[in-house]
Amino acid sequence: MARISETRALEAVERALELAPVIDGHNDWPWETRITRGGTLEGLEGPLPGDTDLLRLRRGRVGGQFWSVFVEDESKGADHVAQTLEQIDWVHRMAEAYPEDFLLARSAADVETARATDRIASFLGAEGGHSLADSPAVLRMLAALGVRYLTLTHNRNTAWADSATDEPRHGGLTDRGRAMVRELNRLGVLVDLSHVSPATMHAALDITDSPVIFSHSSCRALTDHPRNVPDDVLVRLAGNGGVIMIAFVPQFVDDDYRHWFDGDRLDAPPVVPMARVADHIEHARETAGVRHIGLGSDFDGYDEFPEGLSGVDCFPDLLAELARRGWSASDLAALTGGNVLRVLRATDVRFAGTRSPTELPR
Template sequence: MTSTAASISAASAAAVVEAALKLSSVIDGHNDWAWECRDTRDYSVEGLEAGLSTDTDIARLRTGRVVGQFWSVYVNDKLAGAEAVQGTLEQIDWVHRLAGRYPDTFMLARSAADIEEARANGLIASLLGAEGAHCLNDSPAVLRVLARLGVRYLTLTHVHNTSWADSATDAAEHDGLTARGVDYVRELNRLGMLVDLSHVSPATMHAALDTTDSPVIFSHSSCSALHDHPRNVPDDVLRRLAANGGVLMVTFVPQFLSADYAAWAEGAMTGPAPRVTISDVANHVEHARRVAGIRHIGLGGDFDGTEEFPIGLEGVDGYPGLLTELALRGWTAEELAALAGQNVLRVVRETDARFAAPTSSTPILVR
């Protein structure tokens, strides 16, 4: 266990967490429930209240104190062309139908004001994030349509490179971004859509940070310094978040948290899986805080996006447990509130004006 301050008692930690959640409930950067419901439920939005085999259901979201969720409108990048565009639209439709089916639980959200309204009314703000620019079929027009439908961020790549950006998990082709990739980042800025740098290579991270005039996010990544996984973020990138204003949303995927677990998962998987716990997640959170600063960290669980999660964080009801672990390490209520939701809420607010009126300027890319 690492520590930012002297540890405190369990009772005091619980009080700190409650105080933090009064200041800011959880706003999570990435959840793949829509894709899970495509895979296992034929996109049904019925019966989602409780007792599901998924990492997410309504009861667990309430227990987890989630007030804002970026639902990933993801399609596997084995889908290409018009099929990828169609799949993304189906994902968006699922989130819209989810909110329509459960109006006492979910509210579609496009802005910081929407998130605050949802919280005031006891609802879960439902935002959209598109994972992987393959979903655009290299069409800026599709990007603009997604913005009109309420998509607030675009992850520049997924597992594989696009024609204009390098992925973290593919052989480099572009040394980061091509000239067209630079223009896509500028178009995202113009639209008020957040540039999401999870899944991209370090060269792409730096190229995007060199280009963007708005804060970036990492919707679900962890720290290379603790585990040098290609999906994690190096310290030289983390250090740039202070000047950029962006946020690393630490993820809970065991392969990104633990070298031992990654070796097991990527090998023969013989014997029991190495233990990964809330403490491992807290270590990544604390490292990101030390390098990037308290204003530049958040949470992006990736629930329903992988098979296993750390002990104590098996579903969306686990966020208070993580906050408790950090409180036991000496985090204050104000610091926990910044991590839980205030930081990413600030980033959304800073880009709201452009997102509300993107037609006030000329597109960077037309075709």
Template sequence: MPPNDLAFAARERLGYSVEGLDRGSPLQTDIDRLRQGGVGGQFWSVFAPSELPPVDTVQYTLEQIDFVYRLIARYPETFRFARTGDDVRRSWDDGKVASLIGAEGGNSIGGSLAVLRVLARLGLRYMTLTRNYNVDWADSATDEPVHHGLSDFGRDVVREMNRLGVLVDLSHVSADTMRDAISVSQEPVIFSHSSCFSVCAHPRNVPDDVLASLSGNGGVVMVAFVPQFVDADYHAWFDGGGVGTKPRVTVQHVADHVDHAREVAGLEHIGFGSDYDGCDDFPVDMADVVGFAPLLDELATRGWSAPDLAKLMGGNVLRVLDETSAASVGAIG
């Protein structure tokens, strides 16, 4: 159940229209390609640019949640809203794509725990604590450190997320924020779209000590497919302004991160993060949501069994949903 930025992409390119998403969409996601990729669940990610004032970030977030609801209503034969692990299983049993909501960036709550509670009632199941820039209460991986982790209010945000059954997502945050949040959280955390720092030293990736801590926390790292997170040569080329020949990134590069995450974090603590419709470039043969299929084939050639792949494709995240479903349902009241 990887995250997917379709809602924001639809805002930017389709004016939030849900029409024409069955096949042939100009985006990286449509129903036909989801089926080809064997995708049975998605966290539909909603987010607002970091530079917006708080009132606008809340509006952006609510508009995209509305898009997710309208998407599900427009294609009820394909999508079903899901909040709990059992909701996901029922969707799978009926051949539908389980549709959950995640917010990418703590700016989505506008600095308000009350807004967080409202979003939880609407079905928010994870929130990334930052995006590309710091928020007032947490440091981003790609900004100058201010808090050196979480502020006191940031710790309160984590505790309230635990109470509401909103998963703490540590993609995008600094390594100090990762460690701080894991020490505070009483529930499993996730990394919704990050890769392994030891394989590619990008600041968005997860250091080995943090990966190793997931076995104690119960969390899951969901490996991203973004080329600059996956391959060191591409990372250097991208940061250098894209001058010269673009390095070739393949499914094998992504599989190397999956293998490393398994070695350090353990089989029970890894998943797929992808980041489709959140990035313009992807590895060869992985340009859209069909790209899950060649990755599964590559891992199978490396000796991954069918039960192992099932955990990777959603089983591990489903476990985390199960452990937090009661709190999420309680947030409705």
């Protein structure tokens, strides 16, 4: 597409943000606060040294955020469960401590309520099946506490699913893993395929009866990183109705940075321009379709981000880069939040429904 003037680009961004808020698929602020500030709720207004604070969320026009209730996958069993509950508790307490700024959200309707009251809809996303300690009962209780997506793995395999960054053990999903996907579908908890192997992606798409998401991944065709999504999976999103939410992580979007990151890191890291992220968004649109793209920054999950994307205040700048490339306001609105709202609406009824056990009683 031909580039357009700065004035027209900024007008398109403003129209897009009137149509749909920025809803980011993945932010590790709860973990960053746990590690660097002892989990305190003091001073969230900012400025804070990381990627996120309330001041910058407002500047970034963030209207919805999936807060990752991540914990490392190095502990054992019940320790993962306890730590995940502590992360959920932090988000609940954050919403209680800042009631004029955050609304604890479970549904697409909550996003509309948050917009009408000038608050940020705050969703919960559990990053890694290890948080369940292999217990469907734990999954059902996390859903009862408001968890809206489960990333099937983190960096290591679980007993029932292969990770993108571990030696494959299961060929994707085991029978129990397929049952876990069906239970997620039944509960209305979104199946998140970031962090999983391509075989796991395909296995989940083979059996899910609901749209899936990639909460924070980019495109393998542009940057050959194992955390990215191959084109043959992106093509399947159109039939599934799901969404890939493009991550901003520099090694996911730029091959020079990926080579530096995987090397000895003795030299200064290469500068990654914002345009690389825009390139991945455009590739996802071309391959999966405009109804199947979103934003999944992974802010506070890494130490460095591309130039011009230093924190949550920078979303409008990325939208302006796309608008300069000729993106319409309606396509930008689909990217910022319209598509993930569609996925939420498709699963909200199940999420609000029964959580009694079915084929996975324990």
